[in-house]
Amino acid sequence: MKLRLRGWLPGLLLLLPGLAQAQQKHTISGYVRDAATGENLIGVAVVHPASGQGTATNTYGFYSLTLPAAPDSVRLLVSYLGYQKARWAVPAGTNQTHDFRLQPLSAELAGVEVVGSREEKIAQSTRMGTINVPITQIKTLPALLGEVDVLKVLQLLPGVQSGGEGTSGLYVRGGSPDQNLILLDGTPVYNASHLFGFFSVFNADALNNVELIKGGFPARYGGRLSSVLDISMKEGNMQKFQGEGAVGIIASKITLEGPIKKDTASFIFSARRTYIDLLAQPLIKAALASDNSSGSLGYFFHDLNGKLNWKISSRDRVYLSAYTGYDKFYSRIRDRQQNDDYSSLKAGLGWGNLTAALRWNRVLNNQLFLNTHLTYSKYQFNIGVEDESRRGGQTDKTSLRYFSNIRDISLKSDLDYLPSPDHYIRAGGQYIRHSFKPGALQAKGSEELSSFNSVAQLGAHEASLYAEDDYRISERLKVNGGLRLNTFGVQGKLYSSLEPRLAARFLLTPEWAFKASYARTTQFIHLLTNSGIGLPTDLWVPATKTIRPQRAQQLSVGAARTLRHHEQDYELSMEAYYKPMHNLIEYREGASFLGTTDNNWESKVTSGRGWAYGGEIFLQKKSGRTTGWIGYTLAWSERKFPELNQGRLFPFKYDRRHDASLVVIHKLKENLLLSGTWVYGTGNGVTLAQGRYRLGVYEEYDDYGPRNSYRMRAYHRMDLDLSHTKKKRWGEVVNSISLYNAYSRKNPYYLYLNEGGTDVNGNEIKPSYRQISLFPIIPSFSKSFRF
Template identity: 55%
Template sequence: MKKLLLLVSFVCIAQLTFSQKYTLSGYIRDAQSGESLIGANVLDAKSLAGTSSNTYGFYSITLPADSITLVYSFVGYQSEALELKLTQDTIINIELRESSLLDEIVVTAPLSEKIQESTQMSAISVPIAQIKGLPALLGEVDVLKTLQLLPGVQSGNEGTSGIYVRGGGPDQNLILLDGVPVYNASHLFGFFSVFNADAINNVQLIKGGFPARYGGRLSSVIDISMKEGNMKEFHGEGSIGIVASKLTLEGPIKTDKTSFIISGRRTYIDLLARPLIKAQTDGDEVVGYYFYDVNAKLNHRFSDRDRLFLSAYLGDDRFYGRYKYEDEQQGVTLTDENEAGLRWGNITSALRWNHSFTPKLFSNTTLTYSRYRFDISDEYRYEYLQNDQPGKLVDQGLARYLSGIEDYAAKIDFDYIPSPQHYVRFGANAIRHHFRPGALNLKFEDSYQEDEIDTLIGSQTTKAVELAAYIEDDVELGTRLKFNLGLHLSGFKVGDEFYSSLQPRLAARYLIDEQTSVKASYVRMAQFIHLLTNSGIGLPTDLWVPATENVRPQRAQQFALGVARNLSGGYELSLEGYYKNMYNLIEYREGASFIEVNKDWQTKVAVGDGRSYGAEVLLQKKEGRTTGWLGYTLSWTDRQFDELNFGKRFPYKYDRRHDLSLAVVYNWKENIDLSFTWVYGSGNAITLPNAKYLGYSRDSYLDSPPYQTINHYGERNSYRMRAYHRLDASITFKKETRWGERSWVFGVYNAYSRKNPFYIYLANVDYDSQYGEFRQVSLFPIIPSFSYRFKF
């Protein structure tokens, strides 16, 4: 009996030992710079249980006590295998090294998370190296223009960086820079974006199936993370182009403890054009335009459990004109001065604290401040001085229009990974909004007539509070079925009104075989802020306004179904279909605009609904000597407003039936890269007059005829522009130097000089004729460019 009891005791102890589970956690970083690797994979080669690192490089995996072999992998890096006997909770920080092109294919491809394995659908990550390798307008690398090449994303007008995702408007994109919303992402009236690729670490676009941690917009999330700064060595990189130059510096303040990065960019269009302008004037006029932006970040590791980040972005666009005239005749001095300016820009800042409570629980606490403002001014001063008389007569005035939005926010996010079958995220946030939809300040002083005016016309600042909380879980049921279940709860307090929204999120993935999966998702979204816009070219006159008692929040729901397959040779193929309904959209009524500051903006808008549906195909390759993608979109998008188009549905301006894009980067030789992009899109929908007639005008002047030609318009957006297509190409020559690397990049935009439509107008054949013809205005012919890039 004693022997039997002893045997049973040994069996029980052994059973308890082998059923015990422990957690491995830590950070995955780049071996050369110390940068966090986002989405790196961790796999137990024995059980095939795995996980991936979060936005800050943190990972956690719980496994049974046993001898294990962990494999760490990331696209473009050499995999690392680690064998150990797991007997307790263990912290392991791993550094991966970049691999050669051949090693990429052989080593990392089998171990990276494949497209068919993830529950997330309608999401695309584009490597920064690929973004930098593609051709760019005037040689300026642009993150948003690269995203325009992806299926489901429309580009707006020729050359602009506007983003229209699955039938949504530009205000329906949640653009995050280090977790802080960016309200205007355009420089140069939309032709460049505010994001400097040299300062960016990761870019992800989500078009549908939104996880519960995201909220506040209807159509997309563009999540952009800044670099953290090299923890080991001082480095720099930059470029000199034909319109702008930039420089990035990064390095350790204290090796492996504290690092910094600062990156700046400025155009010099104004400096180049100044001699030409001066030659065409009498020398007293100064006219110019430029933009600049600065990214900066500090990163400090207190320990393996605590880390602090301070990041900021500052950018401005400025157009200015100054004129001064002086004259002295017959004892009288006259001075005439005029100065006009147009300025808009963003400030974003974030203070973040990462803390690991346990190997399974990770938190990120963030305080943020952001501001977008638009400022247009016109100031004059006229002085009259009679030299033999004391004092002078002054006539001066100022007209200044201001608008913008300012946010103060706090949020906390938790990652809880109890086992490889669950990845739980939960958190909450609060935002204090300050809206200034538009105000006109007028000041006039006339000492001759002893008259003075100082007044403010237009909307005053509106304050609102936005709250949100969420929970989601990635649940794995067996080896084939996986779910992402989530709930997002949000609220908005403005004036005496409080809006709330409960938004369920569901995404599922089923593996048909090892290489193929079927995915489906359903999401509901709410948006408590609106963008009033007069045009589609990213003009800064667009105004951000809140939901009010009269204008309700925007809402949407989206269904998506797709197939994902991992092909041989490093290719990934996805096919998705979607259907989206949007409610409480707003547009200016016919003839209304931001200029009418004497009217409340709520009286100038119409409220309606929208819908979009279609299918998208993406064939992508991220590894090897040739990388890139082929994307195709078939879609329908329309709007319905009771007060517009007689209440009938009409095509959205950026409704395009077909959209095709091809982007390729080819490493031809060790020191030569070739790249090209080709895009095709059906023409934009526009409204054109279909008849002209003579009408009597009671308001005609005495010296003008009482009869005037009046255009008659049919249904809204019932005509189409010509189809759009364009080929861009570039070649890069790289060379290793004793101090680093230098590259010459030669590119061409619109290589076969296609005359793509920018807008269409009606012109009279003769001045007095009742007949006319439609004429197309094209913006960019073939445009060559070059830039010099360097790293040290």
């Protein structure tokens, strides 16, 4: 035996260096940026072609790839739609830091790329219900009154619908708008609408990336039940000064960006404002003067975005970003009467958001990336009415003000750890200080009237921890598993929730993948919504000692495949989902936001349950002269409240059985682009009176049927846009002509009751409901420029 061991020993010693080398690994890390602007690129594929292993850049453009040591150099391939591919040879056996700078394709080619900007094949990813929408595509599609709108493009995706004609609200998989976590540079935006919901607050010129998650939420996201909309602002061009803007029918905008110090610090500033009020003032004043009155009447909104980006060192970077936007409706009318008598009425309605974020990124080592985030968010609305009159030397004056707001201060830290291509580990924690003012009422009157103030203020604390791992178990099986722990303290009550998250994909073939996901979610805030036309008077309120937090579970299953036909790329995905929801709240019958103060808003609501389930099909063409997608959703959304509809199950107001969309973008010439969209949806449910009865001589009451039991007419609409790009010595100009509702479909906006009566011949006209339509065919023109 000893002789045999002695014989093997020299050979074994010769093998040890090779075995040791086989165990050695090295890591390549760095950033991937746009070569022209220095912008970090999100979701870029960094691949080692020889082994098929790879990774993708995170939200800040950072990548890390750990590979076994090789006897010679290792070659990496970096690819991203809209950019030229890049290759780099890594010296063997050593850790390396390398930043890639990708060259953009021509503007015409980059502009036709569609949904799914990441290079990772849809069958390879564990994520479900997640879609990236390139900003170039958002700017290409038809727009209402020429205003490019991020949220209206998202409404064209399966599983997402608007609340009504022209509105920018998001109702995702049977949920309500408050169940969407909308993040702008990681800061929550509580009301994303301008012009009573017809436009969103997001200026596309200031944005870098838009990602929507409808299901299979990773553990790093929490606080909402239905979706996550993660929007990142541009960081500012670090190479040269540039700008872009547009002039439209109702608004104009300008964006400026450039280096403060080249390759070290940059800025971006963007502004937008409507000017309908300025154009209409002469007409309004003339009309008032003809009625022996004076004053003004108008409406406007504005947005301001700003961001500073400072590269402190090769490992550290600091960002400071802010957004403010405000809507204002105002009316000041004074009626002139005999002598010195007069009457005047001043009224105003305003609402808006203010957000700010300070972020610090640090590369701890070539496998660890840390992001620390301090944010502030505020949303408020304000209604004011002041009535003054003078008669016979006596002046009477009364005023009423109603306002509400919600404010958040948050500190969050996230750690990305990439030990190997088979693991992408994320962990972190967050603390949020909430401050709610659900209703504040101030009233003043003359000496004969009482004066009072009522201010409601409520504070709450929210804390969370999470960990997740995107783990490739084998070539066929990959999972994303995570756990999130949330706590919420309010009024001496502490709520907690433990939320498991799991998503998996199994490759049936190299191109076909079966996917499944499960997520448990908790939402500690509610939105009290009036049952009529949506206004910014909807109130944000927290869970309290008596109002429990919303909870939901979502289970999704589906299949995905990447197709290639005649050298053209297609992606097909099919998903089915089931989502039960608990502790939803609604106003009781007849209740509204008026008079909602700290003493009674909880008594005006009732709690119930909800169910949403359905299926989605999504087919998209991602390359070639003609691109676009087809989406279809079959869905049910139901509610049950013990104190509503006699405790019986009823359809959610925005329950929509069938929803379909078609999007086509065709490049006629290098500088001429034609795009069109067509949408179809089952009509919304409404509650109508089925009869009328009388009590006594004068009192009449309507007898309403089951809640949301009547369906309005189906909704469908076609929009078209033709854009021409003209090169100039200083940049380019894009002229766009759009048609909204191209065949002038009279879609229902709401129904009203015609009381009936008798006609001129004395014939009886029975009471009936009439439809109000909002938008016929609307042509618009816009001119955008870039320098």
